[in-house]
Amino acid sequence: MRQKVVSLGLFLLASFSSAASDKNGFIFWQLPPQINTIGKEGQEHLSIIPAPVAIQLREGVFKFDSTVVIVPSGNGEVQKLAGYLSDKVFTPSGIRLTVAKPARAGGKSIKLVLNKVFSKIIGDEGYQLEITPAAVNISANKPAGLFYGIQSIIQMLPPAIESKVRTGGEIWELRAASVTDYPRFGWRGLMLDVSRHFFNKEEVKSYIDQMAKYKLNSFHWHLTDNQGWRIEIKKLPGLTATGAFRVPRTGTFWTFEPPHPDEKATDGGFYTQDDIREIVQYARERYVTIVPEIDVPGHSLAFIASFPQASCTQLPYHVNPGSPHADEDLVLCAGNEDNFKKLEIILSEVSSLFPGKYIHIGGDEADKRFWKSCVKCQARIAKEKLKDEAGLQSYFIKRLEKILHSNGKKLIGWDEILEGGLAPDASVMSWRGSEGGIAASKMGHHVVMSPGQYCYFDHLQGDINIEPTYAGGGVLRLSDVYRYDPVPPEGGPGYILGAQANVWTEHIPTIRQVEYMTWPRALALSEVVWTPPDSRNIDSFLLRVESQFPRFSNAEVNYAPSIYDPIIVPQKDGKKLLISFKTEYRGLDIYYTFDHTFPDKFSDKYQGPIEIPKGASEIWAITYKGKMPAGRLLKVAIDDLEKRLQELI
Ligand SMILES: [Zn+2]
Known part of the structure; x- marks a missing residue:
């Protein structure tokens, strides 16, 4: 059976595409010219972001009316997708598309077809879309592909499709076309920091909903840092009782007064494990995988505030409210065995909550000064015959990897985990430029590119005299993000999983501002990680971005108009x-x-x-x-x- 499937796949590849390998050894599947005839013009006509791999426009339109039937074929998941599309159209248009099997004789239909066309080209997330005046056919190997095909037709409908209330005067129709589409990378991510500022369950869900519309599929959830511990750990309730709250401050982060003696810590919050399960399920329904981050051994002040024995100094500390503290640099003591016991509990509970393969352990900016002057840390270095404090960092991460492996998970961390030697099976998220990512990929480790220069969405989108907050780090315009290519020019073996943008929230106190900083730059990211580089065109892209703005408004999602x-x-x-x-x-x-x-x-x-x-x-x-x-x-x-x-x- 396996042999037969492979043969069919090879047949399809031979018939419909040619495989090309670029100078770096990356494989790109190229469609023949007769399919990919309308590049930029097709992109602009259909106005889909990210731009599909191949579009062919055809004559006529498919009109939505109450005679249209959605016909799901495949498993129950396809049935659910049919319901999702029906509800999405009904809210603004009042047109109820019936979900039924089979289609009515002579009536118009939208068919969702799973596993009928085995195509290796389109992979697990690709889809083929055929729109004629009589029918819409979306076919895919997996439900994720059908979901993305549905997202494409939603973007081809009027902007009112995003409205949360009934609208009037719209023409609900789709331009006839043929679309073949699949992503360039499997990891298409956004990271949200919920530690520096807390965003509640509904806000996180709405953020995930919005990213899924643009075929982003990985939500990296930065759950812990010096400013707050945001995830309930049943066996360590102190982590959230103390670590999830700080004293309230407003103004400019990093200038806030430290807590006064006896001042109550009232600002913050956390997600219960029930909240987490609800968000995981919500993300799953949108084909988004959540990558939770527990940031250690640096960025651990919320942990240390909860357990004073955890740091090398063993002194009591407060959760940092955004003050310019020396304690901002505190690290977990790597000589304290109790810390590893607690991390075993934490990572085991975290692993059971998140179905994804990866758990992010941070590993960034761990200040080694505390380890240098700590008796316990130095004893650990001697006992384990480590070279120095970098070796101790490597020891720390390797122990976490063992814990994660025993929970069936894989470790990913920021590129500092390369210091002192990478854990055997670790993946690296490269933020200090692309160098760490390139180094790790040359060693055969998987890499997610997230360099500050292109992927830090806390940076300004335009002139400092216009943009509302200043986070430092310079200006990252929409067109800068669009220019980014996760595959570095100098190449390397093909271990790059994809790229993600990071929304650090020191200077972003509200979800409205999170949205402002994310959109439209995440549209550029989505095209960078989905669309073949040869099909990217900034002029076409900017026009398509503009066509998203009324959609954002209808969806009540904030965005930056900085391109104007x-x-x-x-x-x-x-x-x-x-x-x-x-x-x-x-x-x-x-x-x-x-x-x-x-x-x-x-x-x-x-x-x-x-x-x-x-x-x-x-x-x-x-x-x-x-x-x-x-x-x-x-x-x-x-x-x-x-x-x-x-x-x-
Ligand atoms: Zn220590």
């Missing part, structure tokens, strides 16, 4: 300072003033580098799309421009 804002570029002509402008979104007009008046389309229009009039102290600029303002007002002091220029040099 003016980008100011100072430059020097000899000693003279000149100002240039550009925008990410193409074709906008830019108007500016130097006299502290609000610019509009009757102000000076930007046509090329501007000389600064004598005495001017600020420039104000705004963009227009035709007759309407597009972006937000940018005000920059001329002195500030001089400083920015120095930084550029």
Whole structure:
């Protein structure tokens, strides 16, 4: 039976595609030209993000009306997907698509077909979509593929499809087309930090729902850090009783006052194990795997606050509310056997809650100074014949790997786990650039790329004078994310599982702001990890991003409109300072003033580098799309421009 399936797969490969291996040894499946005839034009017509692998537009439309029947064929999971699509269409349109088997004679149908077309090309997550005026056929090897086919047709429907209430005046139809689609990478992730700020169960579910619409499939949940322990551990209730709460502070994180003596820790929260199970199930229904992170031995102050014996100093500490503390750098004592006993309990409970293969153990930024001056840690180094503190870090991680293996899980950690020698079966998440990832992949370890330069969504999306918070780390625009390629130019063996973006939340106190920082940049990430690199096109992408904005509004999801804002570029002509402008979104007009008046389309229009009039102290600029303002007002002091220029040099 196995032989037969393989033969059929090979037959399909030989018939419909050619396999090509690039210089790095990565395999890309290329569809023949007759299928992939309409690249950019097809992308824009269907406006799907991430752009599908191959689109062929056809004549006519498939109209939704109450005669349409959804016909699921396959297991009960396909039946559920049919119900999901029916509900999604019903809410805004009032059209109830009946789920039935078989289709009515002569009626229109949407068929969800599982396992009918075995295609190795499309893999476990790909799908084939055929839309004609009479029928929609989505076929896939696995239910995940059907789910993604459904997401594509949802994006082809009017933006009102995302509305939570009944709308009027929409034309509910799909353009006839043929789509073949499958992802470039299997790990397409977003990380949310719920420690620095806590987001409740419903907020996390809505975040997962939104990412699944764009075929992102891995939710990395940063559950513990110095600012809060967010997961109930039944056998260690102290972790959440103490570790989940800190004193309330508002303003700018890292400047907050430390707790006053006897001040109550009232800010925070945690997920009960029932909450976790509910969220895991919710994610599973959207084909999202959750990767929980328990960050040790650094970033462990919430653990240490709960168990004062846990650190090398053995002194009592508070959960850090966002203060510039020296204790921010505290680490778990690697010489204290009780810490490993507790970690065994924690990782065993965590493993039983999350069905995914990976558990993330952090491993980042563990300050070795405490280990250097700790008697217990030094005794451990001597007893285990370790070289130094880096060796102790490696020992620590290897012990955690053993615990995870005994629970049937695999260990993944930030790239610092390479220090002192990588655990035998560990996977690496590369955040300090791509180097750690490249090094690990050369050693035969699996890698998820997440370099700060392209994947840190706590960074600003535009000018610091417009964007609402400043997290440091510079500017990461939508187009920067879009340019990213997880496969480094210097190559390496094919151990790269994919990429993910990280939303660190020190400066992000609300879920609305989390959404603002995530969208639309996660759209760029989704296309980076799904669409073949040759099919990516920034102009097509920006138009498709714009078409998502009304969908975000209907779904009540916040987003950053930064692509419309003016980008100011100072430059020097000899000693003279000149100002240039550009925008990410193409074709906008830019108007500016130097006299502290609000610019509009009757102000000076930007046509090329501007000389600064004598005495001017600020420039104000705004963009227009035709007759309407597009972006937000940018005000920059001329002195500030001089400083920015120095930084550029
Ligand atoms: Zn120690």
